[in-house]
Amino acid sequence: MLRLDYQILRTDISGMPLEWISYQEAVRLYYLEEVAYACGRLLYRIRGGINAKTGRRSIIELNSIIATQGSVQASMKSHAAYVPPLNNKALFRRDDNFCLYCGQRFPDSQLSRDHVTPLSRGGQDTWNNVVAACKPCNSYKGNRRPEECGLQLLAVPFTPTHAEYVFLQGRRILADQMEFLRAHFPRRSPLRERLRGLLADARGSGDAA
């Protein structure tokens, strides 16, 4: 048995990734009979109550990925026009904790959200106009565009799809969950290459990320 803090990837009925849920939430979905099917590997065996007729204890088996009955929310999130909410945690993970100006890696606490075109110059607070930047680079850049102060972006900022966003929000993502998410990434997703490296690590240790 694994530790109980792995998260379970919940998908809609068509297999579109929706969100991470705890094992308690997964058990609740089983009792509500909202789980359509499971895939991925067996994560937990949870003991339930004892059946009054048979005297047997019920057991719920939880897999790393479960598909649940459809909802309006699910179909909205799989829509091409869906834009996930912008927040620093997901933004820093999108940029793999690199400052996109000096190319060094930093913990979240030393990064900031830089607006490539500053807000004061008409730039917007949207995924395509923000990058992770260390605080010194951000303050050096100040109220200027990168080309006005000799800075060059090391990668092009992009808006994650919902599947990419689910990946960016995950913690301790298991190898089979990564494979599953990657299959839903756009073909040109910049996150594909990174996942390849994570998967190579995961095959050694059983999990990663």
Ligand SMILES: [Zn+2]
């Ligand atoms: Zn920097």
